[in-house]
Amino acid sequence: MMDCILAIDQGTTCTRTILFNPQGGIVATAQRDVTQHFPADGWVENDPEEIWQSVVDLCRELLSIAAARGWRVATIGIANQRETTIIWERATGRPIAPAIVWQDRRTARRCRTLIDAGQNPLVQNRTGLPLDPYFSASKIAWLLDNVPFAREAARKGDLAFGTIDCFLLWRLTGGAVHATDATNAARTMLFDIHRQRWDEELLDLFDIPAALLPDVRDNAADFGQTAQRLFPNVLTIGGMAGDQQAATVGQACFSPGMVKSTYGTGCFMVMNTGTTPVVSRHHLLTTLAYRLEGVPTYALEGGIFVAGATIQWLRDSLHLIQSAGQTEELAASLGSNAGIYFVPAFTGLGAPYWDPDARGAIFGLTRTTGIAEIVRAALEAVCYQTNDLLTAMLADAAQPITELRVDGGMAGNSWLMQFLADLLGIPVARPSAIESTAIGAACLAGLQSGLLGGLEDIAAARHAEHVFHPLLPANRRAALLDGWKAAIRRVTLPPARRPRNSGGRVPL
Numbered sequence: 001m002m003d004c005i006l007a008i009d010q011g012t013t014c015t016r017t018i019l020f021n022p023q024g025g026i027v028a029t030a031q032r033d034v035t036q037h038f039p040a041d042g043w044v045e046n047d048p049e050e051i052w053q054s055v056v057d058l059c060r061e062l063l064s065i066a067a068a069r070g071w072r073v074a075t076i077g078i079a080n081q082r083e084t085t086i087i088w089e090r091a092t093g094r095p096i097a098p099a100i101v102w103q104d105r106r107t108a109r110r111c112r113t114l115i116d117a118g119q120n121p122l123v124q125n126r127t128g129l130p131l132d133p134y135f136s137a138s139k140i141a142w143l144l145d146n147v148p149f150a151r152e153a154a155r156k157g158d159l160a161f162g163t164i165d166c167f168l169l170w171r172l173t174g175g176a177v178h179a180t181d182a183t184n185a186a187r188t189m190l191f192d193i194h195r196q197r198w199d200e201e202l203l204d205l206f207d208i209p210a211a212l213l214p215d216v217r218d219n220a221a222d223f224g225q226t227a228q229r230l231f232p233n234v235l236t237i238g239g240m241a242g243d244q245q246a247a248t249v250g251q252a253c254f255s256p257g258m259v260k261s262t263y264g265t266g267c268f269m270v271m272n273t274g275t276t277p278v279v280s281r282h283h284l285l286t287t288l289a290y291r292l293e294g295v296p297t298y299a300l301e302g303g304i305f306v307a308g309a310t311i312q313w314l315r316d317s318l319h320l321i322q323s324a325g326q327t328e329e330l331a332a333s334l335g336s337n338a339g340i341y342f343v344p345a346f347t348g349l350g351a352p353y354w355d356p357d358a359r360g361a362i363f364g365l366t367r368t369t370g371i372a373e374i375v376r377a378a379l380e381a382v383c384y385q386t387n388d389l390l391t392a393m394l395a396d397a398a399q400p401i402t403e404l405r406v407d408g409g410m411a412g413n414s415w416l417m418q419f420l421a422d423l424l425g426i427p428v429a430r431p432s433a434i435e436s437t438a439i440g441a442a443c444l445a446g447l448q449s450g451l452l453g454g455l456e457d458i459a460a461a462r463h464a465e466h467v468f469h470p471l472l473p474a475n476r477r478a479a480l481l482d483g484w485k486a487a488i489r490r491v492t493l494p495p496a497r498r499p500r501n502s503g504g505r506v507p508l
């Protein structure tokens with residue numbers, strides 16, 4: 001009988017479940033879109049019940065496939081959209097309000113007030129994060145302040161807080177386990193990443209009772225067992241991590257200087273910096289890569305908020321293309337970018353520019369500009385932004401970066417990956433399976449269950465399907481980068497000239 005691992009990847013817009021064999025091969029997948037709700041300007045919510053139902057249905061679908069083929073599902077691993085905040089009643093498991101999604105900006109004013117009161121250094125020193133609505137702390141405080149009787153119930157210990165991993169675990173275990181993992185805890189802005197524990201001063205700062213908080217465990221740990229009758233068999237849950245951290249494990253970035261970049265709707269780049277945290281001087285986040293056997297491994301992280309989303313915009317709003325895959329052929333049909341630069345600052349710009357008021361623009365249009373030129377400029381923009389992040393990481397970290405490991409839907413575009421290698425000047429390695437997030441979750445559960453012996457097994461199972469080597473001459477590369485920098489200058493204001501309380505909508 002073949003042993004399998006069931007991975008749950010609960011993302012911002014989609015839930016996926018994937019069944020892996022112990023060698024890391026995908027044997028079955030299922031997925032379902034999850035609805036995002038936008039009840040007010042800058043607000044983004046999910047229905048926790050819809051998320052839960054998608055997870056249960058998709059797990060059952062794969063468990064019945066496994067049963068039909070005579071496979072044994074040995075353990076479950078969970079990866080999840082990070083920071084998204086749910087508070088529920090301990091007695092009933094019912095959420096007291098919709099989930100507040102990581103992209104939600106409703107707490108911008110509260111964060112600004114705390115920044116103006118000089119609290120940012122405290123937050124940054126303890127958590128590695130800037131004081132921003134992106135993270136869970138101000139979202140928890142908002143729920144306690146705005147849902148009737150919530151604060152009183154929280155003080156009495158009647159409520160529980162969790163990010164999506166923690167809420168799913170509570171439900172999967174029938175309310176028996178209230179726990180999260182260290183990588184998810186590190187994104188709440190309440191967790192001291194140095195001492196690896198909830199921070200009382202930060203809890204006071206946001207007026208959050210400690211009784212709300214879950215236990216924090218390693219990424220490979222005993223997270224309990226599924227409730228009787230939920231599935232045909234009781235299953236153990238052995239792995240849990242935030243999705244970008246799970247992808248870091250799935251990409252086997254286990255040594256300092258190893259970097260992965262996941263290209264989906266947005267793009268998140270994570271660099272392993274070893275067992276000592278590196279403080280960024282370029283507005284990157286200091287966070288955890290993973291924690292195993294109580295030992296934290298740290299990371300630097302930068303995000304591009306609009307990556308594949310630009311391609312969706314070209315397809316669904318402008319109707320310039322019929323499918324995302326078509327962009328590869330269109331870009332390759334041109335000998336150059338024809339001087340066109342597309343800055344997709346739809347919701348401002350993140351690291352290293354940090355301009356929430358910047359807006360998108362396309363420069364260099366002429367009468368000969370066509371769909372192919374615009375598509376190519378949209379793809380190139382993802383590479384220029386990756387280069388900006390890589391430059392910031394190189395400046396912050398002591399290690400050289402010799403390769404970029406890529407995954408996510410956009411990584412399937414070979415023209416894009418070659419241009420990325422050309423621009424970064426380092427090899428870009430694409431694994432045979434670009435589902436690195438789910439692979440990472442499965443590997444963590446595999447470590448806990450003993451199906452995998454150690455990190456070396458994960459590294460051995462990962463294979464680069466293709467390595468894209470830089471081919472562009474240095475002078476061409478420099479000219480392209482100059483064009484990008486000029487385009488960026490035209491959409492951003494220098495920090496000193498930015499409006500004070502702009503309420504910009506960029507997370508971070």
Ligand SMILES: Nc1ncnc2c1ncn2[C@@H]1O[C@H](COP(=O)(O)OP(=O)(O)O)[C@@H](O)[C@H]1O
Nearest residue numbers: 264265308309311312324325408409410412413
């Ligand atoms: N061949 C391609 N070329 C360019 N973009 C692509 C390609 N395939 C998918 N995408 C983009 O990648 C995104 C989907 O990737 P995926 O990893 O599934 O994202 P997510 O997990 O964020 O939903 C979409 O935004 C889509 O437009």
Ligand SMILES: O=P(O)(O)OC[C@H](O)CO
Nearest residue numbers: 011012081082102243244
């Ligand atoms: O759901 P994704 O893949 O867009 O990832 C979301 C991030 O975890 C947010 O920090």
